[in-house]
Amino acid sequence: MLLDQILKADKAKSYDPKFIERLKVQFGDIFENFHRLYPYRDDVWQHIEKLVDVLHKNHQERKSDLKKLDDKREENPQWFLSEQIAGMMLYVDRFAGDLNGLSKKLDYFEELGVNLLHLMPILKSPPNDNDGGYAVSDYRQIEPAIGTMEEFNQLSDKLKKKNMLLMIDFVLNHTSDQHEWAERAKNGDKTYQDYYYCYDDRGIPDQFEQSLPQVFPDTSPGNFTYSEELNKWVMTVFNSFQWDLNYTNPAVFIEMVDVLLFLSNQGIDIIRLDALAFMWKKIGTDSQNLEEAHLLIQTMKSCAKIAAPATLFLAEAIVAPTEIVKYFGKVDENSTSNECDIAYNATTMVLLWDSIATKNNRLLSTTIKNIPTKPRGTTWLNYVRCHDDIGLGYEDQHAEWAGYSPWDHRQFLINFLTGKIDWSFGRGRPFMEDKKKGDARISGSLASLAGLEKAMVENDQRQIDFSIKRIILLHSVIISYGGLPVIYAGDELATLNDYSFENDPIRAKDNRWMHRPKMVWEVAERRKKLGTTQHSTFHQISHLLKLRSNSPEFADFGNCYLVDCHNQHLLSYVRIFDTYKTWVVVNLNDHSEQLEYEMVEYMGFDAGKDLYDKVSDNKILFNNDKYQLDPYQFVWIHQK
Ligand code: OTU
Numbered sequence: 003m004l005l006d007q008i009l010k011a012d013k014a015k016s017y018d019p020k021f022i023e024r025l026k027v028q029f030g031d032i033f034e035n036f037h038r039l040y041p042y043r044d045d046v047w048q049h050i051e052k053l054v055d056v057l058h059k060n061h062q063e064r065k066s067d068l069k070k071l072d073d074k075r076e077e078n079p080q081w082f083l084s085e086q087i088a089g090m091m092l093y094v095d096r097f098a099g100d101l102n103g104l105s106k107k108l109d110y111f112e113e114l115g116v117n118l119l120h121l122m123p124i125l126k127s128p129p130n131d132n133d134g135g136y137a138v139s140d141y142r143q144i145e146p147a148i149g150t151m152e153e154f155n156q157l158s159d160k161l162k163k164k165n166m167l168l169m170i171d172f173v174l175n176h177t178s179d180q181h182e183w184a185e186r187a188k189n190g191d192k193t194y195q196d197y198y199y200c201y202d203d204r205g206i207p208d209q210f211e212q213s214l215p216q217v218f219p220d221t222s223p224g225n226f227t228y229s230e231e232l233n234k235w236v237m238t239v240f241n242s243f244q245w246d247l248n249y250t251n252p253a254v255f256i257e258m259v260d261v262l263l264f265l266s267n268q269g270i271d272i273i274r275l276d277a278l279a280f281m282w283k284k285i286g287t288d289s290q291n292l293e294e295a296h297l298l299i300q301t302m303k304s305c306a307k308i309a310a311p312a313t314l315f316l317a318e319a320i321v322a323p324t325e326i327v328k329y330f331g332k333v334d335e336n337s338t339s340n341e342c343d344i345a346y347n348a349t350t351m352v353l354l355w356d357s358i359a360t361k362n363n364r365l366l367s368t369t370i371k372n373i374p375t376k377p378r379g380t381t382w383l384n385y386v387r388c389h390d391d392i393g394l395g396y397e398d399q400h401a402e403w404a405g406y407s408p409w410d411h412r413q414f415l416i417n418f419l420t421g422k423i424d425w426s427f428g429r430g431r432p433f434m435e436d437k438k439k440g441d442a443r444i445s446g447s448l449a450s451l452a453g454l455e456k457a458m459v460e461n462d463q464r465q466i467d468f469s470i471k472r473i474i475l476l477h478s479v480i481i482s483y484g485g486l487p488v489i490y491a492g493d494e495l496a497t498l499n500d501y502s503f504e505n506d507p508i509r510a511k512d513n514r515w516m517h518r519p520k521m522v523w524e525v526a527e528r529r530k531k532l533g534t535t536q537h538s539t540f541h542q543i544s545h546l547l548k549l550r551s552n553s554p555e556f557a558d559f560g561n562c563y564l565v566d567c568h569n570q571h572l573l574s575y576v577r578i579f580d581t582y583k584t585w586v587v588v589n590l591n592d593h594s595e596q597l598e599y600e601m602v603e604y605m606g607f608d609a610g611k612d613l614y615d616k617v618s619d620n621k622i623l624f625n626n627d628k629y630q631l632d633p634y635q636f637v638w639i640h641q642k
Contacts, residue, residue, distance in 0.1 A: 005029045005275045009431060014529060020069075021309070027556070031505075035304075043252065053259065053559045056263070083379075085556035086115050088115060090124065091385075091489075092119070093491070093540075094161060096520045100153075104121075104157065108166070119166065128243075134389065135171070135173075136176055137179075138177055163268075169274055171274045172274060177244070179242075181245075187232060195234075197248055198247065199237035200235070209286075210285055218434060219434055219436065222241045225238065240492075246280075259302060262306065263306070266309075271312070271313065273315055275315055275316060277496070278299055303315055315339075316342060316343070317346065319348075321385065322397055323395070323479035324374070331377075332377065333380060337378075342487075345380070345383065346385065350480075351384075351387075351388075362590060362594065364570055366565070368403050369397070380621065381486060385488045387448040389514065390514060394415055416444065419451055428453070441579060445514050445516055446516065447500070448496075453469035458498070470539060472495070472634060474539065478546055481546045484561065484562035496525055499522060553582065553616070555579040572590070573588040585607075586639075587637050592633045596628045596630055605639075607641055
């Protein structure tokens with residue numbers, strides 16, 4: 003009824019038929035979700051009408067080449083499951099100075115085999131209190147230090163011409179306390195005070211605090227901050243300068259949809275939904291992963307399907323493994339998700355670090371076997387490191403099933419990765435350590451966590467070799483597992499921890515900066531010199547990426563199956579598509595391990611044909627029915 007009314011109105015005469023068609027498909031979900039999200043409001047219909055105006059405005063502003071892309075991707079909704087997409091995440095300023103600098107570096111990505119760029123927060127944020135850009139003060143302006151929106155558009159056009167994809171962050175749980183809305187709230191504007199959670203006294207905040215955990219207890223304890231300008235307590239779940247947006251107010255939702263579509267219209271292929279698990283708050287709960295947070299994202303997705311359907315959603319939900327998969331929502335008969343198309347595979351990331359520390363697959367395999375599989379038509383973003391800390395977010399029950407005491411095991415991992423055990427090679431540091439509880443997350447660059455820093459300090463060539471092998475092994479898993487592999491800039495060159503943040507007063511307290519190094523291009527040049535660590539990592543990673551892009555079985559159609567090789571040191575899975583099959587076996591141990599021939603029969607390979615390792619292109623030869631894998635060796639077994 004409401005839809006009829008909307009479509010009969012005069013202004014609807016200018017709606018283009020495609021827009022109307024898509025609106026009709028999605029409207030039912032939007033209508034229902036709005037009523038579920040805002041059941042006690044009597045102005046829901048007005049808000050929905052307003053939302054449709056916003057959708058139409060943004061659709062009208064969308065450039066024609068993007069509209070063509072919308073049609074193309076609607077016709078082939080599985081385009082992003084391809085084995086040919088691989089990414090890199092980077093800070094524009096730290097990588098190349100600014101946007102123009104970046105646009106001159108595109109050859110580097112081609113050389114490595116990367117065609118998707120995730121630019122870390124690029125929108126305007128205050129010079130000091132910015133959380134690495136995750137405190138946005140203007141969603142419609144590029145951070146002046148790196149360029150302008152025009153330059154950004156030039157970059158996005160250039161990438162499109164090269165068939166490269168672009169991803170940026172949409173920081174939608176909170177704004178900077180210097181965003182215009184926050185400033186207006188501080189000036190007493192009630193409308194904008196309602197954009198945030200503002201309270202005159204500690205009554206409600208205290209009730210919230212009873213069940214809200216703390217994200218940054220060291221640097222920003224508590225979940226509320228007293229603002230003198232506002233003369234109120236405001237909810238700040240992350241840093242005190244990041245004000246949580248109040249999505250119980252439908253006006254906030256509509257504003258943020260407007261921002262989302264504005265960003266998509268700049269030519270962005272994938273939108274990373276930052277901290278989306280936190281979007282809805284409820285007293286008496288931990289206010290993470292609530293049903294309403296899912297409804298908000300589903301409604302946003304419907305909006306994107308109407309006004310910018312080419313845009314994919316990436317869930318940044320670094321939460322418990324069983325919760326992460328829920329962000330994939332449901333996939334419809336057209337093979338598109340009603341929520342997020344891609345999600346960070348934080349589970350595998352954390353458990354790969356567990357596998358490196360324990361040299362076995364127990365916790366990784368147990369977890370993968372016991373979480374629901376994601377729907378077909380969605381995919382993972384697989385990664386080894388990113389700009390954040392590593393939180394040991396596995397589920398206690400899974401640890402028990404893997405034969406560990408969950409608490410002791412967590413302690414072991416923290417101590418291992420931070421080098422507190424005498425035989426450990428990890429050189430990370432605890433992040434947000436709770437000394438009383440003995441809990442911590444971990445900061446550190448991939449190379450330093452994998453042992454390269456210690457080995458170099460000790461000038462131990464054998465350990466240098468081992469740490470490079472670990473770096474490649476970890477990448478080999480994210481490249482072969484199924485999903486989009488995303489390399490963290492610097493890791494392709496085995497970059498060590500950067501301790502310079504300690505001398506920077508703004509960053510000193512946040513040791514995540516130790517693994518956000520500046521790209522030193524003279525060092526990158528060493529990738530061309532045989533025998534350097536840069537050469538071995540860069541070339542081996544690029545070799546693996548190229549193999550992947552030529553192997554249809556590495557596309558993600560839910561075609562990755564764990565294989566039990568009856569040896570806890572071997573991580574194994576098989577990738578099958580059509581007549582293509584690759585069986586991956588990874589030796590997690592720093593000793594040799596044997597693979598039994600009977601497994602070959604079990605895997606259904608043709609007994610009359612030779613087996614080859616895709617990585618080395620050598621024949622896999624069994625000796626007395628055993629194949630020996632060297633320390634940290636991995637093989638991608640196939641038949642030609
Ligand atoms: C995200 O982080 C970003 O990746 C962080 O860089 C930001 O500081 C944070 O949001 C605030 O915008 O919310 O769902 O270090 O793992 O805060 C997960 C903790 C997040 C991060 C966590 C994460």
